[in-house]
Amino acid sequence: MLAEIPDLTTHLGYWLRQVSNHVSHSFARKLEAKDVTVAEWAVMRVLYDHPPTPPSRLAERMGLTRGAVTKLADRLIGKGLVARRASADDGRAQTLELTAKGNGFVPELAVLADRNEAECFAPMPDEDRKALERILKETVARLGIAAVLME
Numbered sequence: 001m002l003a004e005i006p007d008l009t010t011h012l013g014y015w016l017r018q019v020s021n022h023v024s025h026s027f028a029r030k031l032e033a034k035d036v037t038v039a040e041w042a043v044m045r046v047l048y049d050h051p052p053t054p055p056s057r058l059a060e061r062m063g064l065t066r067g068a069v070t071k072l073a074d075r076l077i078g079k080g081l082v083a084r085r086a087s088a089d090d091g092r093a094q095t096l097e098l099t100a101k102g103n104g105f106v107p108e109l110a111v112l113a114d115r116n117e118a119e120c121f122a123p124m125p126d127e128d129r130k131a132l133e134r135i136l137k138e139t140v141a142r143l144g145i146a147a148v149l150m151e
Contacts, residue, residue: 026119030116044105044106048103048106052087054093082098082102084096
């Protein structure tokens, strides 16, 4: 006799994944029209607040590997949105920063992020949204998950 196991839908992780997939895919479609990926947007958004940033620090801040940051930076450099420069402190080291084009593009993309957030969560009562945000942030902290912009 097979052991009785719970249905997938009895797991909170199942529901988190459903919501996460929907929010992420919805945002990805919006960004696709601007020729930017969600990962590229995240790099640009971090660089918007922290220019210039060494790739290693960007990787730490975002919870990514240095290799992943290098690949993303290369793509953004190819699109003229990010520049790689020698560090002012150490000429051997490099930093990443938004170009003028990239700096001007971030607010436009932020509007898409805000629109996506509103489309996905605006129907939720404000107190529920705040409670969900608090619970998710506490869970991220408790699990030690590296998240973008967490210091």
